[in-house]
Amino acid sequence: GAGVSQTPSNKVTEKGKYVELRCDPISGHTALYWYRQSLGQGPEFLIYFQGTGAADDSGLPNDRFFAVRPEGSVSTLKIQRTERGDSAVYLCASSLIAGAGNEQFFGPGTRLTVL
Amino acid sequence: SQQGEEDPQALSIQEGENATMNCSYKTSINNLQWYRQNSGRGLVHLILIRSNEREKHSGRLRVTLDTSKKSSSLLITASRAADTASYFCATASSGNTGKLIFGQGTTLQVKP
Numbered sequence: 001g002a003g004v005s006q007t008p009s010n011k012v013t014e015k016g017k018y019v020e021l022r023c024d025p026i027s028g029h030t031a032l033y034w035y036r037q038s039l040g041q042g043p044e045f046l047i048y049f050q051g052t053g054a055a056d057d058s059g060l061p062n063d064r065f066f067a068v069r070p071e072g073s074v075s076t077l078k079i080q081r082t083e084r085g086d087s088a089v090y091l092c093a094s095s096l097i098a099g100a101g102n103e104q105f106f107g108p109g110t111r112l113t114v115l
Numbered sequence: 116s117q118q119g120e121e122d123p124q125a126l127s128i129q130e131g132e133n134a135t136m137n138c139s140y141k142t143s144i145n146n147l148q149w150y151r152q153n154s155g156r157g158l159v160h161l162i163l164i165r166s167n168e169r170e171k172h173s174g175r176l177r178v179t180l181d182t183s184k185k186s187s188s189l190l191i192t193a194s195r196a197a198d199t200a201s202y203f204c205a206t207a208s209s210g211n212t213g214k215l216i217f218g219q220g221t222t223l224q225v226k227p
Contacts, residue, residue: 031213042203042217043158056212089156100145100207101165104215106158 002026004107006092012113013082021077021110025094032075033104034067035091043091049075050098082114121204121218129226134191136221138204139184145209147180147187152201152220161189161202196227 005024013019025032031050035043045059049069057067064082069075079086089111093104121138128134140147146165150158164171164180164187171178177190191198201222205215 033214035215035217040219042205042219043215045214045216048212048214056214059214091158093158095213098213100209100213101163102213103160103163104213105160106150108157 004092004094004105006090006107006110008110009108010111010113012115014115015082015084017082017114019079019082019112021079021090021112023075023077023092023094023107025073025075025092026105027073029094029096029105030072031095031098031102031104032069033093033095034075034077035093037089037091037109039088046077048098055098079112082112084114087112087114121202121221123221124219125222125224127224127226128194130194130196132194132225134194134198134223134225136189136202136204136223138187138189138218140187140204140206140216140218141185142206142208144182144206146207147178148205148207148215149176149178149187149189150203150205150217152203158203191223194223194225196225199223199225 007022033048034046037043047057052072064080067077089109091109093106095102095104148163149161175192180187201220203220205217
């Protein structure tokens with residue numbers, strides 16, 4: 001079956017612009033996670049959703065970052081007034097339900113470059 | 116913030132040799148997981164070991180967990196060129212979040 005998909009695969013933008021990154025989870029998965037991975041580092045947690053609600057957004061670096069999941073399926077990560085330090089690969093993952101023992105399936109990521 | 120550290124940061128071996136990677140973490144965990152990542156993109160789940168387990172096997176993979184030392188190791192036996200990738204450990208705390216805290220990873224190169 002289809003895995004987690006993310007669009008676009010690459011996004012180049014200029015400093016100060018607004019970007020949206022999209023994640024389509026595996027059908028039927030209720031939990032959705034966003035991570036950010038800088039070059040040479042492991043992924044860092046940003047936010048996760050159980051259903052439509054953001055259950056934990058403690059990893060969002062500041063208020064320029066916002067994510068939504070209005071119908072409990074597709075999620076959009078929104079970054080306002082982008083900065084060069086936002087350049088990274090943004091990874092999305094989904095799992096059947098939220099919980100420590102549930103395997104997360106990752107998408108291929110969106111590589112964001114802020115010039 | 117990262118949960119812990121992995122060592123070595125980079126490892127280069129010949130095909131057929133075994134590869135061992137280590138991971139240390141800082142806080143109490145529900146489980147520890149290992150992931151593989153090719154070309155800096157999507158992660159593939161390899162194996163999960165729970166906090167009450169000490170060792171687990173899956174094919175050519177062997178994972179150990181020592182909660183008293185807050186450390187884990189991943190052993191890949193009889194390595195193949197296709198095993199070339201970055202390997203990350205990730206910990207999940209108790210509770211319902213499931214959010215993962217990753218280490219910095221080990222880059223493994225297996226030479227044919």
